[in-house]
Each structure stands twice: as C-alpha cells, then as structure tokens.
Amino acid sequence: xxxxxxxxxxxxxxxxxxxxxxxxxxxxxxxxxxxxxxxxxxxxxxxxxxxxxxxxxxxxxxxxxxxxxxxxxxxxxxxxxxxxxxxxxxxxxxxxxxxxxxxxxxxxxxxxxxxxxxxxxxxxxxxxxxxxxxxxxxxxxxxxxxxxxxxxxxxxxxxxxxxxxxxx
Amino acid sequence: xxxxxxxxxxxxxxxxxxxxxxxxxxxxxxxxxxxxxxxxxxxxxxxxxxxxxxxxxxxxxxxxxxxxxxxxxxxxxxxxxxxxxxxxxxxxxxxxxxxxxxxxxxxxxxxxxxxxxxxxxxxxxxxxxxxxxxxxxxxxxxxxxxxxxxxxxx
Numbered sequence: 001x002x003x004x005x006x007x008x009x010x011x012x013x014x015x016x017x018x019x020x021x022x023x024x025x026x027x028x029x030x031x032x033x034x035x036x037x038x039x040x041x042x043x044x045x046x047x048x049x050x051x052x053x054x055x056x057x058x059x060x061x062x063x064x065x066x067x068x069x070x071x072x073x074x075x076x077x078x079x080x081x082x083x084x085x086x087x088x089x090x091x092x093x094x095x096x097x098x099x100x101x102x103x104x105x106x107x108x109x110x111x112x113x114x115x116x117x118x119x120x121x122x123x124x125x126x127x128x129x130x131x132x133x134x135x136x137x138x139x140x141x142x143x144x145x146x147x148x149x150x151x152x153x154x155x156x157x158x159x160x161x162x163x164x165x166x167x168x
Numbered sequence: 169x170x171x172x173x174x175x176x177x178x179x180x181x182x183x184x185x186x187x188x189x190x191x192x193x194x195x196x197x198x199x200x201x202x203x204x205x206x207x208x209x210x211x212x213x214x215x216x217x218x219x220x221x222x223x224x225x226x227x228x229x230x231x232x233x234x235x236x237x238x239x240x241x242x243x244x245x246x247x248x249x250x251x252x253x254x255x256x257x258x259x260x261x262x263x264x265x266x267x268x269x270x271x272x273x274x275x276x277x278x279x280x281x282x283x284x285x286x287x288x289x290x291x292x293x294x295x296x297x298x299x300x301x302x303x304x305x306x307x308x309x310x311x312x313x314x315x316x317x318x319x320x321x322x
Contacts, residue, residue: 066300068296101224103185104185104224105225107221107222107224123223123311124185125185125225125226
C-alpha cells in the first residue's frame, strides 16, 4: 500500500474522465474529418495524369496525345480516355489544347480541312480555331479551346484538368 | 449527344445544330448464339460511344433498337420504320443505323436512313489500349462516311 491512497471518489472521477474523453474523441474525430474533407478534395482535383508522350519528341506540329484516367459514374468506375493536341510554340513553350469544340462538344482535328490548312477544324458545324486555339470569328464556336495545364516528369508529359480561357 | 437528361436538354436548346440520329441495332439470341450476340452488342456499344464522342455536337445517340433474332423479318422492319417516322417528325434530317447483323443489308432498301453494317470484332481477348486503337480505326472510316453524307445535302 502506498501512502496516498486513491479514494473511491477520486478513482471514479478519473475513470469517468478517461472513458468520457474517449467517447468525446470518438464522436468528434469523424466530424472533424468531414469538415476537413473539402480541403483534401481540392488537392486531388489538381492531379496530373501521365501520358506516353515524350516531351523531347514534341515539335511545332500538333500531335494527338491520348491519356486515360479513372472516372466514377455513380457506382460504376470506368477508364476514360481523353485526348489533347500538343505542340511547341515558336518560343519553344509547350501548348496542350483540349480537342473539345466549344460550340457543342465535337472533337476537333488539326489540319483536316483542305480549304483552311494549319487550323483546328470541327467537322460538325465547320467551326475553326487557329493554331493557338483561338476561335475564328464567323464560325460557330464562341470561345477559344480549353487549355490543359501540364508538367514534365522524367521526360514524359503529364496533363492536368482542362481549363477554359477568357473569351477572345 | 447521349441519351441522358443533360445531353437531351442541350439537344432541345440546340435543335437546329443536331440533325443526325444514330440508332444502334442489336439482335438478341438466347439460344446457341448467345455469346456472339453479346459480343456484337459490346462491339456496337463501344463503337457508337466513341462515335458520339467525335460528333457530340451534331448527333443524338438513341438507345439501341433491340429485337429477337428469330423474330419475323417484316415485323422487325415495320417496328424500325415506325421509329424512323418518329425520328424524322422530330426534325432530324439524317438517320444512321449501326449494326453487325448481316440481315440488315437486305433490308436497307425498305428504310430511309442509312444502314452501316460492320462485322463484329471479338474484343474479349483485347486489353484496353488495343480496343481503343481498333475502335479508333473503325470510327475513322465512319467519320468520312458521315461527313460525306452531310456534304451531299448541303
């Protein structure tokens, strides 16, 4: 027996504080996690997806780069393949444009219209964009093509989520 | 545009731009040919989905027209003609049927829309990138077919 004995009252209050503390933590921790969740999500949105394109192989001629990521559709998870038109501009800077037409969402192709070479061409309603993605006035699209943010890692090109530009 | 509420709404607001209907035709067998039937459906589904991605702004991809393989030919044709009437009445100018059922080649004359017949390629042993390149090359040929048809009527 030690000199200062723990009284029944003290013992009970220690036990209650301990157990109560655990219970409070059990309730509060999920709540804190939920509150913090949106912050963690925002980080995930900025994810970059690897492509098979080597940065060194890029020229000033736009090439189609396909990349695949997972997308969840309700309970169905699927691989989504998207494309980008990638080239190096005159200053040697990489430009990655989304192939989705800003009119109604068709896929645009590079240099496929014989009458208007060196342009992006939408076969659906003959919309056109210049090489930097700016919409040609007088054709249906009203905004320039979206731009992918990109990163270079180990010599390969990584693409992020396409972002719209300000109207031309 | 796909057969989902968001896309159908876009279609309703931009009807003058969406003048082409694409209807996949699925033949269904429950007996001996069940596997081929499923393989053909998978192939046509992938193909039309990819086609829709290329031409989102000008085509509306309908839910597939499905019929039993052993159904009487006249009945199937009458049913599809009925679809056709409704589709044209809704304001579409072009209708494309995409199928891998050989029967439709003989029935094309009875329809106003164009039947595109493609031999089904078994996809079950391919991995995803292989599937993609294969479908991509098939759809490339369809693209020219579609643009040609559009040019004819302009």
